[in-house]
Amino acid sequence: MASTLPGVLRSAAAVHGARPAVVDGERTLSFQDLLDHVRATAAGYIALGVEPGDRVCIWAPNSADWMIAGLAASYAGATLVPINSRYTGHEAQEIAVRTHARIFVVANGFLGRDQVGELRAAGELPELGAIVTLPPLPGGVAVPAENVVDFGSLAELGVELLGDADARAEAVSADDVADILFTSGTTGRSKGAMSAHRQTIAVSAAWAEIGGVSAEDRYLVVNPFFHSFGYKIGIVVGLLTGATLYPVGIFDVDTTMELIERERITLLPGAPTIFTSLLEAPGRGSRDLSSLRLSITGAAVVPVVLIERMRAAAPEGLGIDHVYTAFGMTEAVVATMCREGDADVLVATTCGRAIPGAEVRIAAVGGNEPLPAGDEGEVLVRGEIVMLGYLDDPAATADAIDEDGWLHTGDIGKVDEAGNLQITDRLKDMYISGGFNVYPAEIEQVLARHEAVADVAVIGVPDDRMGEVGQAYVVRRAGSSVEAADLIAFARERLANYKAPRLVEFVDTLPRNASGKVLKIDLRDTKKTEQQ
Known part of the structure; x- marks a missing residue:
């Protein structure tokens, strides 16, 4: 088994050739097609200045183009940085800055939003070489964007650099960082978990073996590619086994x-x-x-x-x-x-x-x-x-x-x-909403910035559909008459939808211990008592 993602992709094309690798609506790409598109896109990245070890961010929903864009980052010797497609511009921009992103790939117009505009409004990206816009999903709206590169033009940009792309792919080492996936920390600041190519491949191979995945399988990938469950246990498993992927954007x-x-x-x-x-x-x-x-x-x-x-x-x-x-x-x-x-x-x-x-x-x-x-x-x-x-x-x-x-x-x-x-x-206060980890500290920091909030604590509470959702306990500032709907709307403007609390309860004070730490166990016990 190949020990790098470019190697895995090449092996898949050699073994499975004309078999379908991905079916995205009316579009079907064979494993050989996928390799050809990845090579051309990687050459386009190189034409835009990507060097080995540079970071390529992708802010988009599942699609065949996401697969191409992501695998091309590895093929060009770069590191892939997936970003949650529901993130706000501020959240996406922070990750781009922290990773020193060289290329930022975005599905502009997804959910009717102007992601490029949001990204630019959020702040500077001093090390960014180019923003690359993916085609909109069927039914999506392509928002006009200035000074960006269309994804479809990358192949033409790199037409003279295919050999360079292949050389980059050959030079990738099993110990090189393949990807950086961000996960929120209990302090509210996200942390980027780095994995080497050998690690990403090993865990995907183990999952595929236990599941008995084969080239006869047709794999509907509803797990987002920005998450390890969709990217590693989706895209990489497909390459390792020859299974056909059906990406679901929404x-x-x-x-x-x-x-x-x-x-x-x-x-x-x-x-x-x-x-x-x-x-x-x-x-x-x-x-x-x-x-x-x-x-x-x-x-x-x-x-x-x-x-x-x-x-x-x-x-x-x-x-x-x-x-x-x-x-x-x-x-x-x-x-x-x-x-x-x-x-x-x-x-x-x-x-x-x-x-x-x-x-x-x-x-x-x-x-x-x-x-x-x-x-x-x-x-x-x-x-x-x-x-x-x-x-x-x-x-x-x-x-x-x-x-x-x-x-x-x-x-x-x-x-x-x-x-x-x-x-x-x-041990942590983290809860899981709709399959995504949510860390209350991040929500608390956002709500604390509201002019009417004096104090706030967030816990996860049971929900029949989502598993858990956020409930915020809020102490109003003196003289404030802010309502729950106002705070929920405030949070939704600044956080991905699954992070925004669904419930808000106003209290006179939050329970704290002698050192001033909020006793969230007391809040949880109170909630349980209310539900009985």
Whole structure:
């Protein structure tokens, strides 16, 4: 198996050739087509000044062009930096500045927004060589943008540099940084998790092996490419196995069911909310979803009944042959997975066992000595899957990965005698909404800037559809009459939609301990009491 992403792409083209690599609406690209487009785009990047080790940001929804743009970054010897397609211009600009981005690829007009305008309004990008605009999605609106490069023109720009692109691809090392994926920290400042090519490939290969993914599979990728679940467990898995990818830019339950039925989709991994939406869809009874053979879910607490319904035959369920759960994080992608033959209860109540090349250990908080099976402690992970470290943040890296190589996940859990991991709590305040990690500190910093807010704390509360959503407890400034809707709108202007709180409760004071720290456990207990 090739040890770099350019090598994996070349191998896929050599082995699978004319087989379809990606089907995006009416557009189908074979593996050879994909390689040809990637080479041409990489040459275009080089023409725009990209050097080995430079960073290429992509701010766009799933599409065939995202795949080309992302793989071309690696082919040109650069590092890929995916950005959440729902981010505001301020959030995207911050990442571009921190990564010293040389190229910024954007789907201008996505969701009717002027992303290029937002990016420019957010601040300077002193090291940026060019903004490259992708074609809009079907039904999208292309917003005119000045002084940018059209994605379609990159091949012409680099027509004389294809040899240089191939030389760059050859020179990429397995230890070079392949990608930087940002994950919010508990302080509210995002952290960039860096992975080498060998790590990205190893974790993708392990996932594909456990799932039994092959060239016969048709893989509907609803997980966003900006997330490791869509990029590594989507794009890279497709290249490694020869599976055909069907990228979904915007999840719509009816469109998704139509695609599954028409294209006889076999693979559909995703967050629990995806399957809840499918199960509750009014039109499900008229759709044939029987082609689905494998789904892998996680990222939130999974009810046993959901697994049972996913596996149950229609009309009661989705009739999926194999349903697994898994545990991972941006810093380690996938650490544990269930396996074929695991019972519904095991799949729903645990995250399975360590994948090949990974170790999982339960230890006392702050230590790394193993606790006995059944004892609760912090979940530690070690192995090839663990990131290299955080971008430009050696202190945070040292806090996360100890001298023995154990990644301290911040999750509390336990393992049984067979090594199955069960997550029971979180050291961090992070909660999961619709499959995405949300860190309250980031939301609190935004709300604290509102002129009417004197004090604020945010927690995650249960939600039937999203798993969890944010609830903000707010102390108004004296004389203020601000309402919940005002604060929610304020947050939505400055944060991605899934981060903005859905609920706001006004209180006279927040519970704090002697050192002034907000006692969020008290807030959670109050919420539980209210719901009883």
